[in-house]
Amino acid sequence: MWTSIEDSLCDLGESPFWHPHERALYWLDIPGRTVLRTRGEIGSPTATVERWALPTEPGCMAPARSGGLVIALRDGIYRAREWGGELVAMARVEHDVRTMRFNDGKCDTLGRFWSGSLNEAKDRANAALYCFDARPDTDISPTISSMLEHVTTANGLAFSPDNRTLYWADTAAHVVRAWDWDAEANTLSHVRVFQQFDAKPTGWVPGTPAPHYDGRPDGATVDASGHYWVAMFEGAQLLRFAPSGERVAAIAVPVQCPTMPCFGGDDLRTLFVTSGRKGRPADELAQRPASGTVLAMRVDTPGLPVNFFED
Numbered sequence: 001m002w003t004s005i006e007d008s009l010c011d012l013g014e015s016p017f018w019h020p021h022e023r024a025l026y027w028l029d030i031p032g033r034t035v036l037r038t039r040g041e042i043g044s045p046t047a048t049v050e051r052w053a054l055p056t057e058p059g060c061m062a063p064a065r066s067g068g069l070v071i072a073l074r075d076g077i078y079r080a081r082e083w084g085g086e087l088v089a090m091a092r093v094e095h096d097v098r099t100m101r102f103n104d105g106k107c108d109t110l111g112r113f114w115s116g117s118l119n120e121a122k123d124r125a126n127a128a129l130y131c132f133d134a135r136p137d138t139d140i141s142p143t144i145s146s147m148l149e150h151v152t153t154a155n156g157l158a159f160s161p162d163n164r165t166l167y168w169a170d171t172a173a174h175v176v177r178a179w180d181w182d183a184e185a186n187t188l189s190h191v192r193v194f195q196q197f198d199a200k201p202t203g204w205v206p207g208t209p210a211p212h213y214d215g216r217p218d219g220a221t222v223d224a225s226g227h228y229w230v231a232m233f234e235g236a237q238l239l240r241f242a243p244s245g246e247r248v249a250a251i252a253v254p255v256q257c258p259t260m261p262c263f264g265g266d267d268l269r270t271l272f273v274t275s276g277r278k279g280r281p282a283d284e285l286a287q288r289p290a291s292g293t294v295l296a297m298r299v300d301t302p303g304l305p306v307n308f309f310e311d
Contacts, residue, residue: 002254004293005042005272007049010034013274013294014219015060015104017306018264025264026069027274027294028058035061035069037083042296052084059102060115065308070132072102072115077132077144079311091132091144093117100127104155104219104260109163110183111135111310114147116154122172125150129157129168131186134311142311147188148179156220156230159183160243161304167194167228169217174199176217176230194228194245206234206256206284214239219260223301224268231258231273236288238273255291256284263303271299 010029017026019037026037033054040047056074064070068081076092095117105115112135117127128149134142148168156169156176163183169176178194181187198212215235222228227248228241236256240249255275264270277285277292285291 002290002295002297003043004290004295005038005049006047008036008294009292010036010274010276011278011292012259012276013292014259015058015106016260016262016264016272016274016294017062017106018262018268018270018272019063020266020305023266025272025294026061026063027272028061030057030059031278033057035071050083055087057101059118060105062105062107062113062309063306065111065310070107070113070309070311072105072113074101077102077113077115090134090142093128093130093144093146095126103127103153104157106157107307107309108159108183109307111308112186113309114157116151116157116168118153122152125152125170125173127151127154129154133186134309136311145186147186156217158220158222158228160222161224161226165243167220167222169220169230171216171218171233174216176220176228195230195241197232200234206281207287218258219274221261221263221303223263223303225301227301229261229271231260233257233259233276238271251297253295255288255293255295256280257291258295262306263299268302268305269299271297271303 011031015028035052059072061071075097078087103118113132116129132144151170152172155171158167166179166181174197176195179188180190215232218231218233220230226243238251257276259274261273273295
């Protein structure tokens with residue numbers, strides 16, 4: 001059964017992760033330009049949510065091994081050594097910040113920070129997936145590399161537990177692709193369509209039946225068994241897929257627009273899901289008042305621990 005985290009309301013929640021040292025959930029409000037985190041035991045009467053205002057829209061973030069966060073803002077990747085601390089630019093990319101910004105991303109198990117971009121105009125598939133490597137034990141200086149291209153809205157990034165498969169979605173195209181991934185060499189090959197979803201029916205109204213519309217693939221995560229969990233924006237559900245691509249579960253959520261799942265809690269068996277409410281119809285928000293909050297539910301299969309940024 002889903003519950004909403006108290007005081008977690010956002011315009012568009014994204015990029016959640018469970019910080020095991022702080023026993024806290026972190027997430028972002030992208031249009032609200034805010035980092036949020038829980039303080040105290042979630043669900044207890046003394047639990048609170050802290051907010052940290054940012055100068056531009058954050059797309060994604062990850063905890064850093066040496067403390068603080070790495071955050072992808074509109075124009076580049078920044079480092080904050082502590083909560084609310086100074087944001088120091090570490091890498092920038094050559095995209096037009098008037099219409100392009102960073103979006104979904106996370107770290108891999110080797111401590112590299114991956115972040116995809118998004119074309120807000122949605123008129124061209126000119127977004128890309130970048131990998132930022134700042135590990136101190138490598139022979140290269142901090143380097144940002146374009147790994148994949150030709151999407152409109154980068155989303156759904158996830159890595160298999162064995163570091164052999166990378167998943168990446170283009171929300172606007174309703175598709176999730178998979179690549180063979182050599183984590184050590186950081187090379188991608190053998191691209192294939194992992195899931196292709198039907199487009200939104202013409203004239204479809206949220207809340208009405210649409211048997212062939214699951215929603216659009218948004219953020220994703222992988223559990224300890226290698227299953228891929230993806231939030232289906234406008235679909236009011238999470239879908240779980242086996243590594244083979246077989247759909248094994250559809251989990252309804254009490255919001256029309258879930259945005260990204262993650263696993264947390266001490267045993268990694270609490271499933272958290274962020275959601276959005278900005279721009280949604282008033283009657284939808286009245287019927288689904290949890291929209292924009294973070295939802296939580298206990299599950300049987302644990303997730304994987306968050307990967308830390310290494311610098």
